[in-house]
Structure formats: structure tokens, C-alpha cells
Amino acid sequence: MxxxxxxxxxxxxxxxxxxxxxxLVFVDRVVAHEITTPQGALEIERRYGDELFDPxxxxxxxxxxxxxxxxxxxxxxxxxRDWAKRHGIVLYDVGRNGICHVVxxxxxxxxxxxxLACGDSHTCTLGAFGAFALGVxxxxxxxxxLAGCLVLGRPKVMRVTLDGRLSHGATAKDVALCVVAVxxxxxxxxxVIEYAGNALGTLSMDERMTLCNMAIEAGATTAMIGPDETxxxxxxxxxxxxxxxxxxxxxxxxRALAADPxxxxxxxxxxxxxxxxxxVSWGTNPGECAPIDGxxxxxxxxxxxxxxxxxxxxxxxxxxxDQAFIGSCTxxxxxxxxxxxxVLRGREVSVPTIVTPGSQAVKxxxxxxxxxxxxxxxGALWTHSSCGPCLxxxxxxxAPGARCISSSNRNFPGxxxxxxxxxxxxxxxxxxxxxxxxxxxxxxxxxxxxEAVAR
Amino acid sequence: xxGRIEGRDTxxxxxxxxAPGIVEGGVLPVDRANIDTDQIIPAHYLTxxxxxxxxxxxFSGMTGGPELVASHPGxxxxxxRENFGCGSSREHAAWSLAxxxxxxxxxxxxxxxxxxxxxxxGIAPVVVDAGAIDALLTAPHLRIDLEAQTLEAPGGARLQFxxxxxxxxxxxxxxxxxxxxxxxxAVRSWERARVVPAP
Numbered sequence: 001m002x003x004x005x006x007x008x009x010x011x012x013x014x015x016x017x018x019x020x021x022x023x024l025v026f027v028d029r030v031v032a033h034e035i036t037t038p039q040g041a042l043e044i045e046r047r048y049g050d051e052l053f054d055p056x057x058x059x060x061x062x063x064x065x066x067x068x069x070x071x072x073x074x075x076x077x078x079x080x081r082d083w084a085k086r087h088g089i090v091l092y093d094v095g096r097n098g099i100c101h102v103v104x105x106x107x108x109x110x111x112x113x114x115x116l117a118c119g120d121s122h123t124c125t126l127g128a129f130g131a132f133a134l135g136v137x138x139x140x141x142x143x144x145x146l147a148g149c150l151v152l153g154r155p156k157v158m159r160v161t162l163d164g165r166l167s168h169g170a171t172a173k174d175v176a177l178c179v180v181a182v183x184x185x186x187x188x189x190x191x192v193i194e195y196a197g198n199a200l201g202t203l204s205m206d207e208r209m210t211l212c213n214m215a216i217e218a219g220a221t222t223a224m225i226g227p228d229e230t231x232x233x234x235x236x237x238x239x240x241x242x243x244x245x246x247x248x249x250x251x252x253x254x255r256a257l258a259a260d261p262x263x264x265x266x267x268x269x270x271x272x273x274x275x276x277x278x279x280v281s282w283g284t285n286p287g288e289c290a291p292i293d294g295x296x297x298x299x300x301x302x303x304x305x306x307x308x309x310x311x312x313x314x315x316x317x318x319x320x321x322d323q324a325f326i327g328s329c330t331x332x333x334x335x336x337x338x339x340x341x342x343v344l345r346g347r348e349v350s351v352p353t354i355v356t357p358g359s360q361a362v363k364x365x366x367x368x369x370x371x372x373x374x375x376x377x378x379g380a381l382w383t384h385s386s387c388g389p390c391l392x393x394x395x396x397x398x399a400p401g402a403r404c405i406s407s408s409n410r411n412f413p414g415x416x417x418x419x420x421x422x423x424x425x426x427x428x429x430x431x432x433x434x435x436x437x438x439x440x441x442x443x444x445x446x447x448x449x450x451e452a453v454a455r
Numbered sequence: 456x457x458g459r460i461e462g463r464d465t466x467x468x469x470x471x472x473x474a475p476g477i478v479e480g481g482v483l484p485v486d487r488a489n490i491d492t493d494q495i496i497p498a499h500y501l502t503x504x505x506x507x508x509x510x511x512x513x514f515s516g517m518t519g520g521p522e523l524v525a526s527h528p529g530x531x532x533x534x535x536r537e538n539f540g541c542g543s544s545r546e547h548a549a550w551s552l553a554x555x556x557x558x559x560x561x562x563x564x565x566x567x568x569x570x571x572x573x574x575x576x577g578i579a580p581v582v583v584d585a586g587a588i589d590a591l592l593t594a595p596h597l598r599i600d601l602e603a604q605t606l607e608a609p610g611g612a613r614l615q616f617x618x619x620x621x622x623x624x625x626x627x628x629x630x631x632x633x634x635x636x637x638x639x640x641a642v643r644s645w646e647r648a649r650v651v652p653a654p
Contacts, residue, residue, distance in 0.1 A: 036546065149635060186541065
């Protein structure tokens with residue numbers, strides 16, 4: 001019986017079938033951050049003798065508000081720090097940390113075929129490695145720390161085949177937005193998205209992570225991409241991965257994970273990305289987006305338009321912005337920063353612009369290339385790594401009514417600050433918009449097509 | 456009968472009186488689809504380490520939310536439209552509902568993570584046909600029998616709904632972590648016998 005990538009990974013981790021189509025699923029890795037871990041850690045301490053199933057499977061990262069902004073967030077970070085130390089859990093803390101979905105893969109903690117849980121909805125990012133990576137609540141994360149397992153209803157599987165090759169300035173972010181627009185804001189609910197198609201072969205791991213990152217915005221359980229040479233090259237020689245023959249033995253096992261020809265899927269979707277243009281959101285969920293050359297659609301949701309203070313027919317390029325943000329678990333890796341820098345090199349931003357690398361390692365890599373000078377010469381703020389303004393917790397919260405063009409993943413009402421308005425786009429589009437003070441694409445500035453510089 | 460989630464200091468009782476498994480109470484009508492968890496509780500309230508005391512922030516990210524909650528002081532059942540609880544995984548959304556005394560959310564569909572979080576916090580996610588929501592939004596109060604899996608509005612029809620048979624147990628006894636704690640020996644032995652080498 002031919003099997004999908006998801007089926008292979010799922011079947012290797014089912015400990016027990018449970019009533020109601022549920023299963024007890026073994027969790028190979030838990031990623032724990034300071035916002036959603038403390039509650040479960042305290043619960044295990046109070047009621048289960050502070051006993052963890054296997055601390056070696058856990059990686060802890062202070063990421064959302066790091067360094068702490070106030071007493072409360074300092075207590076969160078301290079709790080994670082003390083807890084990690086007590087259990088001998090690896091901790092990435094102030095100075096060598098970053099966004100958990102950026103740090104975990106860059107440190108070699110994510111690999112094909114594994115199961116991974118984290119109390120963060122954007123954990124689907126890590127499905128780019130062919131892992132089954134699941135965002136869960138704090139209680140479910142605590143269960144994985146306590147018993148090494150999750151209770152999960154077996155999801156259906158949707159194959160999304162991406163044909164063609166990105167051009168016309170389109171990036172992985174634009175594919176991600178396009179997928180949410182095609183499926184709809186809840187169209188992926190109940191499904192794991194298994195990406196396939198010849199477009200994937202040309203995507204770097206950075207780009208694949210961007211693509212998988214937004215699967216949750218269509219409601220999907222997670223996304224997965226079958227591992228290939230790009231995956232193995234990324235992992236080869238990386239810390240926390242074995243060297244030499246031991247690594248190549250793992251690669252041999254990973255090759256068997258590829259979806260079998262003839263595997264059955266519960267739903268099939270095909271998208272030709274060859275004609276895709278940069279996408280920009282106009283509404284209050286990520287599926288409410290359109291090509292940058294377009295207009296706010298005639299059938300746009302009224303409540304979304306009222307919140308965004310827009311009307312149908314409004315050209316996206318005519319929308320003025322008050323702030324620009326390049327960062328978040330969607331687009332804060334080195335290739336994202338290079339793409340933004342290519343646009344900002346020798347130019348000046350006309351609105352407050354915040355550039356936040358996804359990890360301190362990304363920050364250092366960018367600085368070795370001089371990107372920090374490009375950003376700061378352009379008048380942008382170059383920050384330490386953090387989730388930053390993406391979720392309106394710190395470092396760039398929007399004022400009511402303020403409009404931000406952002407490389408992040410959510411444009412919900414109030415997401416980046418009460419009353420704030422968010423337009424989602426790729427890093428290059430954010431950079432071009434920062435220069436022109438309105439939604440703009442790099443080609444308006446005569447910047448070469450992104451695919452030439454992004455990889 | 457109590458639906459106390461383990462360790463929660465807030466009692467999540469499933470009784471509107473003496474009957475076990477009955478949620479009977481006022482309706483909080485949230486007449487919008489796609490209420491994301493940022494609207495249920497914005498990120499700047501996620502700075503604590505405990506699961507209690509969050510009720511005062513409930514729906515504070517939703518336009519008109521605080522006024523809506525304030526004008527329905529006795530409500531214990533949210534009625535809303537499709538895709539409730541989408542977006543962030545923050546369990547604070549469920550904690551803020553539970554802290555405010557909500558025991559059920561009635562909607563045509565839920566986002567997966569909120570759906571799981573609701574069960575894990577003594578909140579029944581009740582799925583009904585989208586066509587039934589209009590009438591339920593205007594009902595002053597509802598009676599939900601979790602054992603019989605029925606929902607009744609005053610003067611209205613009795614609706615049957617499905618609950619996840621396993622997660623339903625979490626509502627009534629012990630909760631999610633207690634269940635998993637009991638599974639630990641089975642997980643250990645599965646791990647020892649595991650064929651695929653651990654990463």
C-alpha cells in the first residue's frame with residue numbers, strides 16, 4: 001500500500017490507538033519557550049513530582065520578549081531558566097537565542113521523520129524538514145514533557161502541488177500567502193498539508209520554512225515537505241547532528257520517508273507558482289490578500305474593510321504606511337535579510353523601519369556580510385533577535401490606526417497593537433514600501449528580480 | 456460533578472444546579488466568524504506564569520468585546536460563528552473563558568488547537584450546524600446536557616451534537632494530564648521496543 005510522507009511519520013510514532021479516532025503519538029522533541037511553558041512546568045512540579053519523561057528531548061528558548069521588558073516577563077524568563085537548569089535541559093538564552101522556530105533548526109534539533117511539539121502555533125514551520133511538527137496548547141505541551149506523548153485525532157492529508165518556478169519577483173512568502181488565499185482562512189482545518197511539485201526543488205530550506213510557517217493561517221494541522229538533497233545539505237555538519245558515516249546512515253533512513261508514488265490523499269490542490277506576483281494582504285486575516293499590482297476586491301468583507309479603513313477598488317500600491325517591520329518566524333532568516341538589504345542598499349527609508357533578525361546567529365551572519373550597515377545607513381533600526389513587534393508584545397507596538405507593512409504572518413485586528421493595521425508581504429516588498437512610504441514592489445525602485453539575490 | 460482541570464484553582468463545574476454534566480446558563484452572543492485568539496486575549500496579557508485571573512481580559516482584543524462581556528454578566532455559554540479560536544495556540548484564550556465562568560462554546564467549527572485547549576480546560580466545544588446559530592445567538596440562555604449531548608433553547612428544538620468520546624472524559628474526570636500520566640508505562644515500553652532509532 002503506497003504511503004504519504006505524513007502516513008510514514010505518523011505510523012512510526014503511534015503508541016496506541018484511542019477511542020474517537022484519536023491516537024497516542026510519541027513526541028521526539030519538545031521546544032519550550034517562556035510564554036507558554038511555565039504554566040505546564042509548574043503543573044508538573046506541583047502534581048507530578050517535577051518528573052519529566054525525558055529532559056534530553058526538550059530544548060528551551062527564551063524568545064518572545066527577550067531580554068525581558070518588565071517584571072512579569074522577567075519572571076517568565078527566570079522560570080524557564082531555572083527549570084531548564086534543574087532538569088539539565090539545553091537553554092538558548094539572552095545573547096545566543098532567537099525565535100524558537102529559527103533557533104531549533106539552525107542548531108540541528110529538527111530532522112526528517114521526527115515528531116515535534118511546541119506551545120506555539122507556528123511550529124508548522126519545522127515541517128519544512130519532513131518532520132511532523134505540531135503547535136499545541138500549554139497543557140498538551142506539558143503532556144509531551146510529562147509522558148512523551150500527545151493525544152491527537154488523526155488528521156486527513158491534503159497534497160498541495162506547486163508547479164513552475166518562482167519569478168516576477170515572487171518569493172516563498174508570496175506562495176505561502178497564495179496558499180492561504182486559495183484554501184481560505186479555515187480551508188486547511190483538519191488536514192496536514194503535504195507540499196509536492198517541481199517548484200519545491202528550487203526552494204532553499206529558508207524558503208521552505210517560510211512556506212510551511214503559514215500553513216496554520218489556513219487552519220492546517222501542520223505542513224510537511226519531503227526531505228531531499230537540500231535538506232541533507234542543510235543538516236550535514238550542523239551542530240547536534242552526528243558527523244561522517246553516522247550522519248550518512250541517517251540520510252539513508254530519511255530517503256525512505258519520501259511519499260510513495262500512488263499514495264492516496266484526502267484532497268488534492270494544484271497551484272502554478274510560475275505566474276505568481278508578490279502578494280500583499282489588505283484585510284484582517286492572511287487569506288485576505290491580493291497581488292501587489294491589484295486592488296482591494298469588490299467582494300471584500302465589510303468588517304475587515306472597516307477595521308483596515310479601506311474600500312473596494314483601492315489600488316494596493318496607493319496605501320500609505322506608517323511603519324515597516326522585517327522579522328518574525330516567517331521571514332527573519334539570512335536570505336530574508338539579504339533580500340531586504342538588496343532593496344535598501346543606497347536608499348533611505350521614509351517611515352520608521354524595524355529589522356529584527358530571527359536569531360542571534362542570523363544577526364552575526366548578517367553583520368559579517370555588512371547587512372547591518374546597509375539597514376542602518378538606510379535609517380532602519382537594527383535590533384537584537386526576538387519575536388518583536390509581530391505579536392504586539394514589545395519593540396514596535398503600533399498606535400491605534402497606524403498602518404504597518406510587515407514580513408510577519410498575522411494581520412488580525414490588534415495583532416501588532418490595539419487598533420493597529422497590518423499588511424503582510426515579503427521582506428523585499430516591505431523594504432521597498434519602507435523607502436516609498438506606501439505599499440510598493442522592488443521593481444518600482446529598479447531592483448533586480450529577487451530570485452537572483454534571495455538564494 | 457465537577458470538571459476541574461487538574462491544578463486549576465478555578466472550579467470548572469459542569470452544573471447549573473445539582474444535575475451532573477449539565478451546563479445551563481446565559482448566552483454571550485459573539486456574532487462574528489473567525490474570532491482569533493488574539494481577539495480573545497491580546498498578547499500583552501500573556502506575561503504571567505499562572506493559568507488563573509485572566510477572565511478580566513476576555514475578548515479585550517475584539518472590537519466592542521469588553522462592552523459585550525460586561526453587558527452579559529451571568530453568561531456561561533459563548534455562541535459564535537465558524538472557525539472560533541483560530542490563530543495563536545495560546546491556551547490563555549481557554550483560561551480566560553474558564554476564569555470568567557464559561558463552560559461551553561457553541562459554534563459551527565473550531566480551530567484545532569483551541570478545540571483541544573477547550574477540552575483540556577473544562578470547556579465543551581459544541582459543534583452545531585451553521586444554520587442553527589442565528590436562533591441560538593438570540594436565545595437568552597441555553598441548556599446543554601453533556602452526557603446526552605443535547606442542546607436546548609427555551610421554546611426551541613432540542614439539538615443533538617457530537618463530542619469526542621475520549622476528550623469528553625477529560626471534561627469529567629481528571630483531565631488530560633492525568634490521562635497521560637497513566638499512559639507513561641505504556642509509552643516507556645513502546646519506546647524500549649521502538650524499531651526506528653530515536654533521533
